[in-house]
Amino acid sequence: MIEDKNPQRTSLSELGEFGLIEHLSKNLKITQESTLKGIGDDAAVLDFKDKKTVVSTDLLVEGVHFDLAYVPLKHLGYKAVMVNLSDIYAMNAKATQVTVSIAVSNRFPLEALEELYEGIALAAKIYNVDVVGGDTTSSTRGMIISVTAIGEAVEEDIVYRNGAGTNDLLVVTGDLGGAYLGLQVLEREKEVFKVNPNNQPDISMYTYIIERQLKPEARKDIPALLKELEVKPTAMIDVSDGLSSEIIHICKQSKVGCNLYEDKIPLDPQVISTSEEFELNSTTVALSGGEDYELLFTIKQEDYPKIKANPHLTVIGHMAQESEGVHLVTRANTKIPITARGWNALSEEKE
Numbered sequence: 039m040i041e042d043k044n045p046q047r048t049s050l051s052e053l054g055e056f057g058l059i060e061h062l063s064k065n066l067k068i069t070q071e072s073t074l075k076g077i078g079d080d081a082a083v084l085d086f087k088d089k090k091t092v093v094s095t096d097l098l099v100e101g102v103h104f105d106l107a108y109v110p111l112k113h114l115g116y117k118a119v120m121v122n123l124s125d126i127y128a129m130n131a132k133a134t135q136v137t138v139s140i141a142v143s144n145r146f147p148l149e150a151l152e153e154l155y156e157g158i159a160l161a162a163k164i165y166n167v168d169v170v171g172g173d174t175t176s177s178t179r180g181m182i183i184s185v186t187a188i189g190e191a192v193e194e195d196i197v198y199r200n201g202a203g204t205n206d207l208l209v210v211t212g213d214l215g216g217a218y219l220g221l222q223v224l225e226r227e228k229e230v231f232k233v234n235p236n237n238q239p240d241i242s243m244y245t246y247i248i249e250r251q252l253k254p255e256a257r258k259d260i261p262a263l264l265k266e267l268e269v270k271p272t273a274m275i276d277v278s279d280g281l282s283s284e285i286i287h288i289c290k291q292s293k294v295g296c297n298l299y300e301d302k303i304p305l306d307p308q309v310i311s312t313s314e315e316f317e318l319n320s321t322t323v324a325l326s327g328g329e330d331y332e333l334l335f336t337i338k339q340e341d342y343p344k345i346k347a348n349p350h351l352t353v354i355g356h357m358a359q360e361s362e363g364v365h366l367v368t369r370a371n372t373k374i375p376i377t378a379r380g381w382n383a384l385s386e387e388k389e
């Protein structure tokens with residue numbers, strides 16, 4: 039489905055490990071004041087002065103987390119950075135550096151890694167983070183990418199998962215379910231392509247959800263927005279596994295219950311129409327489909343006036359006593375217990 043734009047294939051063995059690292063990192067620029075030393079020594083040196091440092095790592099494995107049949111390498115590089123920056127923003131912190139480690143088999147030419155690093159460099163530039171190191175090694179099969187993101191925050195600003203109070207409001211950014219449905223469309227087109235490689239699929243009615251899957255954007259704007267609105271969330275998490283499992287994380291760690299209102303869950307029209315097409319319930323998609331990389335947080339009731347007019351933020355429920363449990367209040371006004379089911383459970387349902 040993805041055409042090979044770059045027919046040139048330079049074997050990685052021609053460059054050797056050090057030549058490769060030099061080649062891939064030559065377009066990366068250092069812009070952060072806190073970066074004293076980036077790529078090129080035994081370790082990077084960072085200085086956060088009086089700020090606290092936040093660190094988060096994710097590992098992406100070919101065949102488990104991504105399928106190169108429909109994921110362009112540039113997008114993969116971009117997304118690998120995004121999923122990590124999202125964790126930093128979920129701490130209400132500012133992301134400042136990343137390290138990128140890759141393991142590749144000899145099936146990848148230099149040009150493939152150049153594409154991957156184009157995406158990494160683009161993400162670093164747009165999100166204003168420095169790539170300060172990493173590791174490069176070979177794998178016997180497939181590609182593995184690990185990104186570590188580093189950020190800074192003053193201690194008072196950091197938001198954990200465990201601070202939600204009994205009557206706090208539950209708020210989510212953006213809209214949900216798109217990334218999961220984008221994946222369903224891509225998987226379907228991959229099967230069609232296997233049968234007839236000349237078939238050019240018309241995917242114009244799915245552009246938003248495919249973009250949500252292939253090119254997610256971490257919510258860098260939200261910590262800044264919250265500061266501007268003078269709202270400090272009581273708890274926060276990013277939506278990587280699906281709304282239901284993230285709500286349960288906050289509830290467990292904060293020792294509270296929750297009522298989530300089905301009719302409040304923000305859905306893009308493409309999510310609604312594509313759910314219908316795939317005969318999926320759009321609420322289930324939002325609850326269990328992951329990878330939206332939106333932020334989910336709780337605020338004190340008294341802060342409601344400060345956020346209510348904001349188009350990026352939707353109040354979707356409120357917290358309750360722990361003994362009340364965690365429930366979805368449906369459009370028909372019945373209460374259904376929410377269980378932690380990530381996208382795995384959803385794909386099992388399908389089979």
Ligand code: ADP
Pocket residue numbers: 059063076077078079080081082138139140169170171172173174
């Ligand atoms: P070491 O032998 O100490 O692990 P390397 O030769 O692997 O050192 O790395 C040299 C420098 O290049 C280090 O600064 C390291 O962080 C950086 N580096 C290695 N691989 C990558 C990569 N894939 N992306 C970015 N920087 C890298």
Ligand code: MG
Pocket residue numbers: 172173174
């Ligand atoms: Mg190394």
